[in-house]
Amino acid sequence: xxxxxxxxxxxxxxxxxxxxxxxxxAVSSTNKGDWIQNLLKDYKKDLNERKINLDxxxxxxxxxGQHYIDKNGEGILAYIxxxxxxxxxxxxxxxxxxxxxxxxxxxxxxxxxxxxKEVCPDGSPDQNVFDIMQGVSxxxxxxxxxxxxxxxxEIFHSEIxxxxxxxxxxxxxxxxxxxNWNSLKIxxxxxxxxxxxxxxxxxxxxxxxxNDFFINQNSGIxxxxxxxxxxxxxxxxxxxxxxxxxxxxxxxxTKYHLKDTSGWTALKAKEDLLNNxxxxxxxxxxxxxxxTIYMTSKSGGFVGRPRLSTMKHFLKGNNxxxxxxxxxxxxxxxxxLVTNAIMESGAISLQTKxxxxxxxxxxxxxxxxxxxxxxxxxRKPNLNIEIVTQIAKKLGLTYTNEKETIKNTFAPIxxxxxxxxxxxxxxxxxxxxxxxxxxxxRVPYPKDAETFWQLVKLxxxxxxxxxxxxxxxxxxxTSYPIGGTNKITRKLSKTDIGYEPINENTGxxxxxxxxYFNNVPLTAWEFYIGGYQPAQKWLKDRKGRVLEMEDxxxxxxxxxxxxxxxxxxxxxxxxxxx
Numbered sequence: 330x331x332x333x334x335x336x337x338x339x340x341x342x343x344x345x346x347x348x349x350x351x352x353x354x355a356v357s358s359t360n361k362g363d364w365i366q367n368l369l370k371d372y373k374k375d376l377n378e379r380k381i382n383l384d385x386x387x388x389x390x391x392x393x394g395q396h397y398i399d400k401n402g403e404g405i406l407a408y409i410x411x412x413x414x415x416x417x418x419x420x421x422x423x424x425x426x427x428x429x430x431x432x433x434x435x436x437x438x439x440x441x442x443x444x445x446k447e448v449c450p451d452g453s454p455d456q457n458v459f460d461i462m463q464g465v466s467x468x469x470x471x472x473x474x475x476x477x478x479x480x481x482x483e484i485f486h487s488e489i490x491x492x493x494x495x496x497x498x499x500x501x502x503x504x505x506x507x508x509n510w511n512s513l514k515i516x517x518x519x520x521x522x523x524x525x526x527x528x529x530x531x532x533x534x535x536x537x538x539x540n541d542f543f544i545n546q547n548s549g550i551x552x553x554x555x556x557x558x559x560x561x562x563x564x565x566x567x568x569x570x571x572x573x574x575x576x577x578x579x580x581x582x583t584k585y586h587l588k589d590t591s592g593w594t595a596l597k598a599k600e601d602l603l604n605n606x607x608x609x610x611x612x613x614x615x616x617x618x619x620x621t622i623y624m625t626s627k628s629g630g631f632v633g634r635p636r637l638s639t640m641k642h643f644l645k646g647n648n649x650x651x652x653x654x655x656x657x658x659x660x661x662x663x664x665x666l667v668t669n670a671i672m673e674s675g676a677i678s679l680q681t682k683x684x685x686x687x688x689x690x691x692x693x694x695x696x697x698x699x700x701x702x703x704x705x706x707x708r709k710p711n712l713n714i715e716i717v718t719q720i721a722k723k724l725g726l727t728y729t730n731e732k733e734t735i736k737n738t739f740a741p742i743x744x745x746x747x748x749x750x751x752x753x754x755x756x757x758x759x760x761x762x763x764x765x766x767x768x769x770x771r772v773p774y775p776k777d778a779e780t781f782w783q784l785v786k787l788x789x790x791x792x793x794x795x796x797x798x799x800x801x802x803x804x805x806x807t808s809y810p811i812g813g814t815n816k817i818t819r820k821l822s823k824t825d826i827g828y829e830p831i832n833e834n835t836g837x838x839x840x841x842x843x844x845y846f847n848n849v850p851l852t853a854w855e856f857y858i859g860g861y862q863p864a865q866k867w868l869k870d871r872k873g874r875v876l877e878m879e880d881x882x883x884x885x886x887x888x889x890x891x892x893x894x895x896x897x898x899x900x901x902x903x904x905x906x907x
């Protein structure tokens with residue numbers, strides 16, 4: 330106790346000149362004392378975010394260290410830590426606050442983020458310096474008494490890619506002075522601690538943001554228990570719902586191996602189904618994978634977060650919506666989908682940072698408290714009329730709330746198809762990839778009516794193909810030649826690959842040791858939508874199941890849809906849109 334008292338005396342009363350270490354990483358931090366929570370308010374100020382991921386232990390240790398260096402007036406804070414703070418959107422005030430405190434900040438980014446599937450610039454594997462999935466950086470914050478009070482500090486950056494041994498070697502032979510530090514331009518409002526290509530920013534920001542254009546928007550449904558509340562087969566889900574109404578809590582937990590969490594409990598789910606009227610709805614679960622969900626109007630019941638304020642506009646089945654993400658963890662933008670049903674938050678990616686947001690084309694206003702959503706017939710465009718007016722003026726066309734046959738008019742569905750085409754342009758994705766990573770996409774205003782209608786046509790074709798509404802998807806380019814059990818037993822992974830090349834362009838997709846889909850284009854097999862490769866994901870999610878004829882036809886439609894998407898994206902790139 331004497332040693333502890335002496336240590337506390339030093340920490341409390343002695344000026345701290347240097348703080349260094351490897352703080353713990355824990356998003357669900359249990360360190361919630363008032364002192365540190367109050368200090369964290371500086372990092373959360375004026376963020377105006379629904380969800381702020383700034384309670385990780387490593388962030389608290391950064392704030393702790395910053396506090397003591399500030400208290401002393403000068404010193405050095407040196408941590409090796411989780412690197413999510415160097416480019417996270419919700420970390421922008423944190424970065425600004427650090428720049429206000431310190432004269433110079435040095436970030437040595439060691440990368441290694443398995444969640445982002447990071448690779449080296451040349452495509453070779455990139456490994457973490459630790460046995461963890463989250464990327465890591467060495468961060469050195471230097472404070473002197475020379476910087477003016479309202480002046481921001483300087484930010485310097487360097488990085489090391491490659492295998493772990495290469496990184497260890499580079500760190501052991503280099504000194505601080507021998508590292509090639511690059512001075513970064515500080516750009517408001519995000520104050521990124523990584524290099525960004527801002528050459529195209531002036532052009533990019535002239536476009537309209539998706540979240541400004543669509544008035545009503547929300548993140549996807551979070552059931553808190555997908556395997557129970559969402560099912561491939563409606564009759565299987567009906568059996569679950571019936572059990573929840575008849576069995577007691579303990580019996581339910583035993584039968585379904587349930588564990589209560591902060592967002593879902595078996596008892597609340599049971600009470601919800603007994604006390605509230607619900608219904609079965611189709612739900613867009615993954616690309617080309619529509620399943621069934623049972624929902625009541627209650628949050629925190631059978632479905633944890635049903636997001637009904639937005640999802641109710643799809644329950645009549647006469648609507649479209651765009652699905653995209655606000656922030657992107659992976660390196661290429663592929664995160665755009667269309668839906669005609671409610672959607673689950675992981676519809677486009679399972680990465681936490683890449684939760685899907687849905688933007689309905691129309692909304693159905695409730696006229697009175699007695700009326701259910703199924704009874705409402707009137708719908709209104711869910712669009713920002715100011716932006717619509719600017720588009721109409723630029724095109725020289727008249728805007729109508731519903732699609733008309735009258736010449737020189739355009740409607741909400743045309744704008745949706747235009748947006749869908751733009752965001753499927755490979756050139757657009759590459760040109761603005763730095764900006765598409767960090768916020769909801771922006772879309773350029775149409776150049777002229779001719780260009781607009783060309784893109785509307787192509788965007789409409791992709792939309793109908795993705796929803797499997799187009800007759801094109803029934804022109805199968807694959808076959809399923811061998812009879813058998815139709816049971817998927819292959820892992821379809823690197824250890825038990827299901828794809829066998831026939832030539833450099835096509836191959837066989839084996840579902841078991843006897844049966845396969847023949848002539849599957851490699852382009853379709855490898856094609857990404859968001860964080861998924863749908864041709865692989867759809868089969869993986871059905872491992873152990875027996876494919877029915879409808880499933881076999883559905884998979885063949887998916888292959889056509891992916892192949893056609895690739896072709897149409899190339900057609901879009903032939904159109905000069907800006």
